[in-house]
Amino acid sequence: EVQLLESGGGLVQPGGSLRLSCAASGFTFSSRDMSWVRQAPGKGPEWVSTIGGSGIGTNYADSVKGRFTVSRDNANNMVYLHMNGLRADDTAVYYCAKDRWLGVWGKGTTVTVSS
Amino acid sequence: DVVMTQSPLSLPVTLGQPASISCRSSQSLVHSDGTTYFSWFQQRPGQSPRRLIYRVSNRDSGVPDRFSGSGSGTDFTLKISRVEAEDVGVYYCFQGTHWPLTFGQGTKVEMK
Numbered sequence: 001e002v003q004l005l006e007s008g009g010g011l012v013q014p015g016g017s018l019r020l021s022c023a024a025s026g027f028t029f030s031s032r033d034m035s036w037v038r039q040a041p042g043k044g045p046e047w048v049s050t051i052g053g054s055g056i057g058t059n060y061a062d063s064v065k066g067r068f069t070v071s072r073d074n075a076n077n078m079v080y081l082h083m084n085g086l087r088a089d090d091t092a093v094y095y096c097a098k099d100r101w102l103g104v105w106g107k108g109t110t111v112t113v114s115s
Numbered sequence: 116d117v118v119m120t121q122s123p124l125s126l127p128v129t130l131g132q133p134a135s136i137s138c139r140s141s142q143s144l145v146h147s148d149g150t151t152y153f154s155w156f157q158q159r160p161g162q163s164p165r166r167l168i169y170r171v172s173n174r175d176s177g178v179p180d181r182f183s184g185s186g187s188g189t190d191f192t193l194k195i196s197r198v199e200a201e202d203v204g205v206y207y208c209f210q211g212t213h214w215p216l217t218f219g220q221g222t223k224v225e226m227k
Contacts, residue, residue: 035216037164044207045156045164047216061215095163101152101211103175105163 002026002104004096009109012086020081020109022096030054030074033100036081038092039108046092050100051079064090086113117141119208119219127227128202134195136222138208143188145212152211155184155193156218159204167206168193200226 008020036048049070069082093108118141128134155168168184181196208219
């Protein structure tokens with residue numbers, strides 16, 4: 001069974017940094033793209049970033065480009081989202097999802113950006 | 116960016132009756148490899164989104180066969196043949212063909 005477990009969320013001040021982690025299991029991790037999607041309170045999902053299976057190819061939403069960096073550790077089946085320069089409008093539940101086509105989602109981790 | 120427009124945004128439904136949601140994209144979702152990377156997601160209250168349909172008409176594992184997807188190019192439809200109580204929630208369409216990947220604004224399905 002495919003499982004994704006996010007961690008690392010919390011309360012951070014504007015301008016601060018945070019690193020989210022996602023532990024994956026139940027599939028051949030290194031052969032699959034992995035994505036991050038966020039959902040602000042009361043809003044629909046917003047795609048954030050996708051990283052290729054090898055870790056070489058990455059894509060970002062314009063709203064996070066230059067501030068967020070996605071990476072992965074295929075030896076330990078982990079994917080990360082490094083978030084810098086956080087703003088109030090980055091407040092959301094952040095989900096890790098399998099593939100570019102979001103076949104399976106985790107339960108999410110909550111990021112709150114507030115002073 | 117590809118804009119995904121859903122209708123209706125609110126859909127009151129009756130148990131046992133059919134229901135339908137439409138989604139239109141601002142450009143064709145046919146990828147250069149010939150595949151249309153269009154999906155439907157369901158989000159029940161308090162839960163993570165869950166994919167129901169991928170590549171227009173393929174049901175994900177465990178999805179009841181009362182859910183069906185159809186369409187092509189820029190126009191797509193999700194149909195529920197007979198609504199059940201557990202179908203209440205918000206439904207989102209999604210395109211995975213063009214970067215950036217984009218979602219529709221959501222359709223809230225609730226019991227009349």
